[in-house]
Amino acid sequence: MKTLKLLPILLLFILASCDTVQVYSDYDRSVDFAPYKTFAFMKSGIDKVEISDLDKKRILNAIDRQMQAKGFTKSETPDLLVNIFTKSREQVSVNQFNAGWGYGWGYGWNPYMYGGQTTVSSSTEGTLYIDLIDAKKKELVWQGEGTGTLSKNMDEKDVIVNDIVTQILAQYPPTLPKAKK
Template identity: 50%
Template sequence: MKKSILLLLSIVLLSSCSTIKVVSDYDSKVDFTKYKTYAFYKPEIDKAKISDLDKKRILRAIETELLAKGFTKSKKPDMLVGIFTKSREKVNINQNNVGFGWNPWWGGMNNNNMNINQYTEGTLFIDFIDKEKKELIWQGVGTGALKLQNRAKKVERINLFVKEIIAKFPPSEDK
């Protein structure tokens, strides 16, 4: 029984770390239907504090998602796309009490298990900027656990982050 409880808690803990929380915000006065083309905004991308390889992975994922939504990359774009990132170390402490506790009349069993999980939480910001006005028109933010993993798993995780963020673009009133 003890092992099955620990297994269940481990599954819940691991699945909670794999989720990505996404929020977005936008200028409600903007007509997003006028945007058809995009280019990457190099000054903002250069400031992202991640490896150049991860930047390329993120930009490829953004291209894939925007292409699927009907946008075209252009040298004369309607909007610019920028990214930046943040990360921080997180610690989860879960205490599992199994048993009946202590009673002076009949004794009892009490088993305290403490699970400590340390991980890095990453946040990816994707900005859409009106090219003419140089104003931010939409921002999507995805936050989730980053795991040390092989290259293929890293690419998969980056693609998932970008896909979930871009799913909220362009905004619609029914969402």
């Protein structure tokens, strides 16, 4: 019976440990985003990004799909230039789980319990920045940032990149706060 009581708590920990994408955006409040209808990638900036060409291609294809889904078209004379840059860092997680009977306190976590287990795992956390630059003024008008756990598995990479790009660009165009009356 005690096992059944622990099951919801265990499920909560499993769900809480699932990887999620954290997304943020920032923008110039003085800019009217409505006139922007076309885009192009800023080759000079994208060429400097230090990731594999395959990963660049994944990111650019995902951005292209999302921008077109928002009604933008690619152009040789764009309203917006799209640039990207990335960061990554190694994440190390140490988890301790003690299950068993300890000093008469019953089941559950207890620092004095027997049967403890420690696991160490590592993963790579990556951050993708997407910059939207006014092509005429050459000024940054919007920046989106998404952070998530990366994978070396090719199929997972496609899903992760699409998810991060979709969530970042879901915040564009920015919703301007309503003026107070």
